[in-house]
Amino acid sequence: MADEYNGSSIQILEGLEAVRKRPGMYIGTTTSTGLHHLVWEIIDNGIDEALAGYATHVTLTIEQDNSITVTDDGRGVPTDIQPKTGRPAMEAVYTILHAGGKFDESSYKVSGGLHGVGASVVNALSANMDVRVFRDNKIYYMDFERGHIVTEMKNIDEPMVLERGTMVHFKPDADIFQETTVFDYKTLQSRIRELAFLNKGLRLSITDKRVEPVKSETFHYEGGIAEYVSYLNSNKVPLFEKPIYVEGVENGIEVEVSLQYTDAIAETLMSFTNNIHTHEGGTHETGFKTALTRIINDYARKNGLVKESDDAFSGEDVREGLTAIISVKHPDPQFEGQTKTKLGNSDARTAVDHMFSETFTRFMMENPDVARQIVNKAIIAQRARVAAKKARDLTRKKTGLEISALAGKLADNTSKDPEISELFIVEGDSAGGSAKQARSRLTQAIMPIRGKILNVEKATLDKVLANEEIRSLFTAVGTGFGDEFNIEKAHYHKVIIMTDADVDGAHIRTLLLTLFFRYMKPMVDAGYIYIAQPPLYGVALGNSDKRVFLDSDEELEEYLSTLTTTTKPRIQRYKGLGEMDAEQLWETTMDPENRRLLRVDPSYAADADLTFDMLMGDRVEPRREFIEENAEFVENLDV
Numbered sequence: 001m002a003d004e005y006n007g008s009s010i011q012i013l014e015g016l017e018a019v020r021k022r023p024g025m026y027i028g029t030t031t032s033t034g035l036h037h038l039v040w041e042i043i044d045n046g047i048d049e050a051l052a053g054y055a056t057h058v059t060l061t062i063e064q065d066n067s068i069t070v071t072d073d074g075r076g077v078p079t080d081i082q083p084k085t086g087r088p089a090m091e092a093v094y095t096i097l098h099a100g101g102k103f104d105e106s107s108y109k110v111s112g113g114l115h116g117v118g119a120s121v122v123n124a125l126s127a128n129m130d131v132r133v134f135r136d137n138k139i140y141y142m143d144f145e146r147g148h149i150v151t152e153m154k155n156i157d158e159p160m161v162l163e164r165g166t167m168v169h170f171k172p173d174a175d176i177f178q179e180t181t182v183f184d185y186k187t188l189q190s191r192i193r194e195l196a197f198l199n200k201g202l203r204l205s206i207t208d209k210r211v212e213p214v215k216s217e218t219f220h221y222e223g224g225i226a227e228y229v230s231y232l233n234s235n236k237v238p239l240f241e242k243p244i245y246v247e248g249v250e251n252g253i254e255v256e257v258s259l260q261y262t263d264a265i266a267e268t269l270m271s272f273t274n275n276i277h278t279h280e281g282g283t284h285e286t287g288f289k290t291a292l293t294r295i296i297n298d299y300a301r302k303n304g305l306v307k308e309s310d311d312a313f314s315g316e317d318v319r320e321g322l323t324a325i326i327s328v329k330h331p332d333p334q335f336e337g338q339t340k341t342k343l344g345n346s347d348a349r350t351a352v353d354h355m356f357s358e359t360f361t362r363f364m365m366e367n368p369d370v371a372r373q374i375v376n377k378a379i380i381a382q383r384a385r386v387a388a389k390k391a392r393d394l395t396r397k398k399t400g401l402e403i404s405a406l407a408g409k410l411a412d413n414t415s416k417d418p419e420i421s422e423l424f425i426v427e428g429d430s431a432g433g434s435a436k437q438a439r440s441r442l443t444q445a446i447m448p449i450r451g452k453i454l455n456v457e458k459a460t461l462d463k464v465l466a467n468e469e470i471r472s473l474f475t476a477v478g479t480g481f482g483d484e485f486n487i488e489k490a491h492y493h494k495v496i497i498m499t500d501a502d503v504d505g506a507h508i509r510t511l512l513l514t515l516f517f518r519y520m521k522p523m524v525d526a527g528y529i530y531i532a533q534p535p536l537y538g539v540a541l542g543n544s545d546k547r548v549f550l551d552s553d554e555e556l557e558e559y560l561s562t563l564t565t566t567t568k569p570r571i572q573r574y575k576g577l578g579e580m581d582a583e584q585l586w587e588t589t590m591d592p593e594n595r596r597l598l599r600v601d602p603s604y605a606a607d608a609d610l611t612f613d614m615l616m617g618d619r620v621e622p623r624r625e626f627i628e629e630n631a632e633f634v635e636n637l638d639v
Contacts, residue, residue, distance in 0.1 A: 269326075280522070281342055490528065496531070
């Protein structure tokens with residue numbers, strides 16, 4: 001019988017079969033994000049050797065066939081017999097789940113890899129993998145296919161490219177990663193650079209053999225996260241020359257904090273635990289924020305910069321214009337939160353508070369001119385916050401003001417389930433009208449915006465909240481913003497920016513991305529922000545209403561060259577979304593079955609911060625240099 005359920009219905013998946021059966025359970029997704037996660041797992045093993053004091057150089061190479069090679073000059077994976085299995089330890093590491101040296105503190109006091117899925121999962125999801133271990137003047141070799149051993153461990157006669165260490169080469173399985181098996185250099189480069197900042201003195205290299213000439217970069221920062229802060233502030237004007245840097249150990253927790261104030265309005269605060277970017281913050285961030293607010297308030301009162309009767313600065317006030325990096329190395333980190341990137345250890349809060357308080361208090365006392373600038377910046381921020389209070393109230397839910405703010409703008413969807421709800425932010429009333437007609441009313445909400453919103457990179461909070469379009473967006477999304485942000489109140493888990501494919505559309509898109517990045521960044525971190533990809537051309541043949549949609553001049557030329565019919569094609573170039581009727585807009589840009597969306601990737605956070613500073617900030621010179629470097633110049637243009 002079909003509904004018979006007995007012992008034979010229970011499946012037992014042996015070895016790494018479970019990983020291949022349900023890869024999402026181990027790497028989250030089989031999209032591009034999961035593909036790159038494989039690299040981080042192997043890189044983490046090399047980084048952990050560096051954290052333990054044994055490795056000095058980790059290299060990443062993208063081979064011509066889009067496979068990956070990672071090497072480290074650590075101790076090399078053990079090759080002796082593992083007592084429990086009676087097999088070589090090297091075999092266990094790459095074929096058995098949860099096998100490794102990171103489950104106690106005898107081999108690694110601190111590890112980022114402990115909280116990953118390990119080399120065995122990378123092996124299971126690779127079409128092939130081969131490993132070389134350099135130990136005792138010998139090279140130990142194994143190779144695998146889809147997690148199964150092809151060649152058992154043996155010594156091979158090859159040049160010793162490392163005195164000691166491990167070299168892992170793998171090619172992801174296209175049967176698993178059906179969306180793409182092509183690695184993005186920018187994604188890999190950004191993370192490699194970040195790891196170099198977070199591990200001062202460690203050398204990390206990345207090479208791309210897919211391009212000609214071969215591209216290769218090495219990152220090495222003796223200043224660690226202090227250099228990271230300088231890097232993030234390269235397009236800003238700092239209030240003092242060198243970033244403040246704090247390091248120390250308390251109760252086995254290694255703490256590093258670096259900060260610098262700038263002339264900017266936005267706050268840039270990034271935290272890490274064992275090299276893992278804690279996008280959602282946690283106790284280490286809380287310890288830092290508490291100490292910073294307390295110290296600046298105490299200094300301002302003790303030195304007569306504010307009156308005793310004045311209200312104390314809020315955390316938001318003292319962090320305006322701040323760029324800060326907090327990095328802790330914890331022997332037993334406990335993660336929580338929606339994406340498991342929020343640190344929950346209470347001892348981390350205490351350690352960061354103590355370590356930072358002593359050094360920053362001394363800095364303020366020894367640098368009174370700088371301290372006065374920091375306090376003055378907080379005073380200005382406090383005034384703007386007070387002035388913004390009434391405007392903030394306009395964004396609160398379930399009020400008459402809220403209803404009037406959204407009247408005639410938001411066409412909301414009928415479902416109240418945020419997981420299936422989508423908000424399209426559409427440029428212009430014309431496109432907004434088409435989108436409202438085209439949408440699926442159950443899941444898709446439409447909010448048209450008129451023209452270009454305020455550039456929030458240059459504006460204080462009171463000016464931001466005085467902007468009607470921005471107030472309406474805050475209200476529609478429902479999360480609040482700044483310190484009051486709560487992602488659990490998000491009305492939509494997809495916010496889709498849909499603008500014209502021209503210069504003005506790109507500018508509006510950049511302004512909106514700046515708003516989300518500066519005031520609702522957890523939406524970006526959670527992967528809730530998307531960019532719609534409307535086509536540039538529509539081509540119909542003869543009297544047919546059926547169209548082929550194309551994205552570029554190159555695609556158009558290629559398509560036209562394939563036509564054999566004598567019927568003249570009718571080509572329409574869409575200068576804007578408003579030129580599409582509701583049916584075309586649905587078919588090309590809104591239909592979940594056909595549309596293409598670009599998800600704004602949180603892994604580019606540091607690079608995005610620099611880009612927003614450069615493109616949207618007050619300094620002209622970096623923006624001019626960017627335009628000159630990236631502009632496409634056309635010579636001999638016949639007009």
